[in-house]
Amino acid sequence: MYPWQQAAWERLQQMRERLPHAILFHGPAGVGKADFMETFAQSLLCENVRPDGHACGECASCGWFLQNNHPDYRRVRPEALEDEPAGEGEEGAESTTKSKSTKAPSKEIKIEQVRALADFMNISTHRQGLRVVVLYPAEALNMPASNALLKTLEEPPPGTVFLLASNSLDRLLPTILSRCRKFALPMPGHDEALAWLKAQGVQDADSWLREQGGAPLAALAEAEAGSREDMDALLHFLANPAVDGALRAAEKLAKAQLSALVAWQQRWLYDVLSMKLSGRIRYYPRYQKEVAALAGRVSSAKLNRAIKAANERRAVADHPLSAKLFVEDMLLEYTSCCA
Numbered sequence: 001m002y003p004w005q006q007a008a009w010e011r012l013q014q015m016r017e018r019l020p021h022a023i024l025f026h027g028p029a030g031v032g033k034a035d036f037m038e039t040f041a042q043s044l045l046c047e048n049v050r051p052d053g054h055a056c057g058e059c060a061s062c063g064w065f066l067q068n069n070h071p072d073y074r075r076v077r078p079e080a081l082e083d084e085p086a087g088e089g090e091e092g093a094e095s096t097t098k099s100k101s102t103k104a105p106s107k108e109i110k111i112e113q114v115r116a117l118a119d120f121m122n123i124s125t126h127r128q129g130l131r132v133v134v135l136y137p138a139e140a141l142n143m144p145a146s147n148a149l150l151k152t153l154e155e156p157p158p159g160t161v162f163l164l165a166s167n168s169l170d171r172l173l174p175t176i177l178s179r180c181r182k183f184a185l186p187m188p189g190h191d192e193a194l195a196w197l198k199a200q201g202v203q204d205a206d207s208w209l210r211e212q213g214g215a216p217l218a219a220l221a222e223a224e225a226g227s228r229e230d231m232d233a234l235l236h237f238l239a240n241p242a243v244d245g246a247l248r249a250a251e252k253l254a255k256a257q258l259s260a261l262v263a264w265q266q267r268w269l270y271d272v273l274s275m276k277l278s279g280r281i282r283y284y285p286r287y288q289k290e291v292a293a294l295a296g297r298v299s300s301a302k303l304n305r306a307i308k309a310a311n312e313r314r315a316v317a318d319h320p321l322s323a324k325l326f327v328e329d330m331l332l333e334y335t336s337c338c339a
Contacts (some may be wrong), residue, residue: 136164261317
């Protein structure tokens with residue numbers, strides 16, 4: 001658990017006496033929702049919970065949990081997030097191992113993973129306590145998996161708690177939302193997140209944090225990767241939009257993560273509009289000169305049109321028919337608004 005989550009943890013403890021069958025933790029990506037849920041899951045299974053609600057870390061249940069083989073715990077997530085061998089507490093482990101040798105890991109949570117929970121939920125618990133299912137990100141559920149999960153949430157098995165996490169509530173079925181207790185995990189303050197990043201030894205922490213929209217874990221991951229090549233290629237084009245430049249940039253960026261490209265463009269557009277209206281920027285202080293130049297020559301109406309287009313594009317960024325055509329269309333549309 002991270003320093004900025006302490007207040008949220010204390011709020012969560014107030015729910016333990018009348019624990020709902022499903023809690024949906026929501027907030028921006030990169031703030032530590034998955035780690036927060038895992039911490040809570042361990043505490044729910046712990047046999048000697050501390051007064052502050054944290055797991056003791058010493059009982060048999062904690063030992064199993066830390067070794068990823070607790071019999072009353074399951075984790076459901078896309079194959080693409082399975083970076084290490086899955087323990088017995090993770091659904092989809094077998095299919096992940098098989099698929100890696102034949103095709104790219106899926107970014108979706110599939111119906112088979114949800115159905116695999118049935119046997120787990122219909123047997124007695126091993127320690128006469130709760131059984132816990134952690135699922136994230138909930139927006140990765142494809143439609144069949146969403147419907148299968150909905151049936152379970154409508155008639156929850158006794159003694160079972162579902163902990164879900166989402167970066168985007170608007171991408172979930174309203175019926176799933178209505179059957180979960182929503183719990184917000186907001187972005188930490190800039191100063192608190194910056195102090196944490198510096199404590200992790202991140203150089204140029206302020207720039208990394210701003211470029212990731214204030215999300216400290218996303219900033220740490222990008223800083224550790226140490227490369228801004230794709231981001232800088234995109235921002236260089238956005239500062240100097242042209243049709244021929246759009247085609248060249250699309251060729252270079254076709255293999256980049258599309259959702260990240262759209263997010264970077266959205267932040268760039270908000271910076272340009274903010275510079276135009278208030279003379280300040282938030283996300284890209286390294287590009288202040290370029291942002292100011294673009295803000296001086298593009299109308300607010302065109303910027304608003306470009307922002308609307310980028311927001312609409314984000315909804316389909318995870319499932320494009322062709323990555324290269326997606327990037328080309330995105331950059332050409334931006335050019336028509338801002339050139």
